[in-house]
Amino acid sequence: MSSQTSGVLAKFLVVLFVLVGVFFQLAAAMPVEMEKRDVYVPPILYPHAGTVWYKGQRHNVTWDVSDPPVNITNKLGRVMLRKGDLTSPLILADGFDILLGRIEVTVPWVVEGSDYSLVLFGDSGNFSPQFSILQ
Known part of the structure; x- marks a missing residue:
């Protein structure tokens, strides 16, 4: 060559x-x-405005699951406590199926107040109305 x-x-x-x-x-x-997925933000039904919880009690946090999308991005839920405008590091429940519609939590020992709310995480976070936690 x-x-x-x-x-x-x-x-x-x-x-x-x-x-x-x-x-x-x-x-x-x-x-x-890719498979189309939807963000699911079910509204929290309980606790509602005016609810009073006492430290150490157990309550069922409930949310509306009547109209979930077909493909939920994240089906694992987490409930966290929020005080005023800040979400605290207190995880009240974690790792449950967001389609359950309710999860039992124990009211933590926190400073009394009327400006608490819960954050329900799954696909995204949504807040409950403000309620009170007393001793």
Whole structure:
């Protein structure tokens, strides 16, 4: 094989490798159709405004599950306590199926107040109306 032929062959292989690389780049950039998922934000029904809880009691937090979407992004729920405008690190319940519609929690020992609410996490967080926790 002459040096001219080997030079042409080398250029051909380089162009071939570049084209194959471009093809794989384009294939990787193509959109992949994923299963459509919906964010589910079921409204909290209890506790409601005016509710009074006492430290140490057990209560069923309830939420409306009458109209869930077909494909929920995250079905695992978590209930956290919120005081005023801040969600506290207190997890009252965790790891339950968001479609249960209720979960029993124990009222934590916290400073008395009337500006507590609960945050129900699953796909997103939604807040209960404010209620009171007393001793």
